[in-house]
Each structure stands twice: as C-alpha cells, then as structure tokens.
Amino acid sequence: MARESVQIRASCIEAIEFMELSRKFRVTGVPKTIVNQSTEILGALPEDEFVRSVLGLPDADSSPPPS
Amino acid sequence: MALLSETDRQIVREHLAGVQQQVTLLLFTQTIGAPETAALARQVLEEVASLNELISVEEVNFVLERDRAAQYGVENIPAIVLLSNGEDTRMRFLGAPAGYEFSSLIEAVTLAGTTDSRLSPDSRSLIAANVTAPLDIQVFVTPT
Numbered sequence: 562m563a564r565e566s567v568q569i570r571a572s573c574i575e576a577i578e579f580m581e582l583s584r585k586f587r588v589t590g591v592p593k594t595i596v597n598q599s600t601e602i603l604g605a606l607p608e609d610e611f612v613r614s615v616l617g618l619p620d621a622d623s624s625p626p627p628s
Numbered sequence: 629m630a631l632l633s634e635t636d637r638q639i640v641r642e643h644l645a646g647v648q649q650q651v652t653l654l655l656f657t658q659t660i661g662a663p664e665t666a667a668l669a670r671q672v673l674e675e676v677a678s679l680n681e682l683i684s685v686e687e688v689n690f691v692l693e694r695d696r697a698a699q700y701g702v703e704n705i706p707a708i709v710l711l712s713n714g715e716d717t718r719m720r721f722l723g724a725p726a727g728y729e730f731s732s733l734i735e736a737v738t739l740a741g742t743t744d745s746r747l748s749p750d751s752r753s754l755i756a757a758n759v760t761a762p763l764d765i766q767v768f769v770t771p772t
Contacts, residue, residue, distance in 0.1 A: 562765065563718040564745035565755050569763045570701070573732055575723025576768040578665055579704060582722075588768045595766045612751045615765060616758045 562615065631675050641679045643734050647741025651683045652711040656690045656702045669706040669724040676737065683737060708733075710740040727771025 563571040576583045576591055586595050594602040594615070602614045613620060632640065653673045657666040670687065677683045690697050690705045700709045700716060708721040717740045725733040739746065747755070 562745070562747065562751075562755060562763075564739045564743075565747055565752055566759050566763075567718070568759050568761065569755075569765065570718040570720070571765045572720035572722060572767070573725075573729060573736075574721075574766055574768050575665075575725075575729060576770050578663070578723040582704070582766075583768060586766075586768070591768050591770050593768045595768070597762075597764050598766075608748060608751060612747070612754055615763065616754055618754065618758065 562612065631671060637675075637679060640676065640734060644676075644680045644683070644737060644741070646738055647680055647682050649682065649713050649741050649743075650711075651680075651737055651740045652714065653677060653683065653685045653737070654700070654709040654711060655685060655687045656697055656700075656705050656707040656709070657687060658689060658691045658705060663706065665724040666706040668726060669708065672725055672730065672733070673708065676733065682741065710736055712740040712743075729769055729771055732769070 563569045574582060576588050576593075582588075586593070586601070590603065592605055594611075596602070596615050600615075600617065602611070606614060610620060630637070653676070655670060655673055657670065670685070673685045677685045688696055690702065690707075697703070702709065702720075704722055706722075706724060708725065710717045710719045719736045719740065721729070721733060721736070723729070745752070
C-alpha cells in the first residue's frame, strides 16, 4: 500500500526484538497491524479485507458494522 | 558462512529478477552497543544484495547521523529503509528480517525495484478515493 500512495508508510516490526513497542500496542499474537497508532487489525487478511480495514471502510459484502 | 544455500540463492535470485530500478537497502545501526540482531540484519541484507546488481546496502550510523535517521523517521535500530532510485519508498523493517520476515523483505525489495504496487485495481481505487491524510501502518510479526 505504501507503494501505491505517498501518504502511506508501512513498517514491518519484529515483535520480540521490540518489546516496548509490542507492549505499547498490546501485541500478544502476530501478525497484528496497527494503523496510525490506534486502529488494530488482528491476523492475516486477504488483500481486499486488509485494504478496507486499514482505510476504515466496511467490507464490500456486508453492511457497516454497528457503532 | 552464507545464510542461504545455493539452491535458496537461486530461488531468491529468480524472485528478484523483476527488479528494474536501483534499490538501496539503508541499514540504520550503530558500531558500539548495537543489538546482536544488527549483525544478522547486515548479513541478510548483504546476501540479498549479492543476488542482483541493482540492489545495494548502505549502512548508516544511527548515533552519528541523527539527521538522516530523523529524515527517515528512524527511532529504533536495526532499521531498514528501502529506497528506489534514491527515493524513499516508505517501506520499513524494524529488526533483523529472518525467518518468515525474509520473504516479506524479498517482496518489499521487488516492490522497490519497480513502480508497480501489485495491488488489485479495486485496492488502488479504494486507496485513491479514501487516503486523504498520512497513514502509518505498523505490522508486528515474528520470525516463526
């Protein structure tokens, strides 16, 4: 995604080596994705779901999640 | 001793065949007091660079070159910043890219080696339509 937009930066962080960061974001299982230090995405998602989750969009096939 | 077997080197070389632009692997580390993983990171990167003429490794001293570290937003080491023809691709690796992370590194190098993000047309549309402010994506992984 970083390659597609100059606004996006993507970092792959080794969780065990960077315990302080892992602790800060309560990483107990990997992969865990954190967007803008707040939104959390657990696990490995297919591309479409991942992109939508990162962008904060609802899934293509479902109605928006309850707020 | 090489980290990759000759068979593995050939496989990785084939994966990297699509690289068409200069890819620089900037490795931020320090000479004194560096974590053990920094040496491993250097070894992994040098081995990858040896498989393709367009890929090179540049070591940056995190302590002595604070400005450069700040320029790329590097606050922890070892950190790898991927440049494409000298430009920041905004892809980063924190920690030595061993195990499963190695394949992510090869993928990232391939991405840095071309201008193609390899995302689906849908993904590209979504990004074009919805990204209006900086997005910082941090993916936590482990080697196994």
